[in-house]
Each structure stands twice: as structure tokens, then as C-alpha cells.
Amino acid sequence: MKGIIRSIGSEQETPVYFLDILHALKQDSRLLLIILGSVIVSFVYSQSDSSLIQYLTKADVSDLTLLISCMVGFNSLTVALFQFPLQSVTQSWNTQQRIYLGIA
Numbered sequence: 654m655k656g657i658i659r660s661i662g663s664e665q666e667t668p669v670y671f672l673d674i675l676h677a678l679k680q681d682s683r684l685l686l687i688i689l690g691s692v693i694v695s696f697v698y699s700q701s702d703s704s705l706i707q708y709l710t711k712a713d714v715s716d717l718t719l720l721i722s723c724m725v726g727f728n729s730l731t732v733a734l735f736q737f738p739l740q741s742v743t744q745s746w747n748t749q750q751r752i753y754l755g756i757a
Contacts, residue, residue: 678685709717743751 714720
């Protein structure tokens with residue numbers, strides 16, 4: 654399998670192979686759990702997102718493209734506006750409390 658070339662500054666380029674990546678993931682269980690969790694969340698989000706568009710299309714919503722664009726824009730704006738204030742408020746909370754807030 655062809656390796657990915659990595660280069661840092663003026664150091665010699667060394668290929669990184671897929672098996673090297675899998676070995677690193679095997680050693681770092683937290684990173685592996687984060688990646689697996691992100692994949693699962695992506696699947697769930699894509700399922701709900703595609704179902705919403707299908708429902709709105711079937712319901713003959715006028716100007717559906719504008720509605721979806723506004724929803725995505727509003728979601729992005731909400732994240733951009735509230736991410737750092739929420740982070741400063743929840744900084745002293747333990748991890749479990751933060752997870753419960755995220756689920757709510």
C-alpha cells in the first residue's frame with residue numbers, strides 16, 4: 654500500500670502507511686473512541702437530516718431551497734454565537750455534567 658508522505662520543516666520525508674495509523678489508534682484508545690463516536694454521530698445526523706428534507710419535499714413546502722439554506726445558516730450562527738460563552742460557563746463542570754447538557 655502506498656504511504657502518505659509527511660514532511661515537517663526541513664526534516665527528511667518519511668512515508669506513513671495505513672497500518673501505522675491503525676497501530677497508533679490501537680495504542681490510543683481515547684482517540685479511537687472519539688473517532689468512532691464522531692462516525693456514529695455523523696450517521697445519526699445524516700439520517701435525521703435526510704428525513705427532514707424528504708418530509709418537507711413531500712409536504713410541498715414552497716421555496717424549500719431557501720428554507721434549508723436558512724436552517725443550515727441559523728444552525729451555524731447558533732454554534733458560532735454560543736460555543737465560547739457555553740464553554741466558559743461549563744469549564745468548571747465535570748465531564749458527565751457537560752455530556753448531560755449536550756444531550757438535553
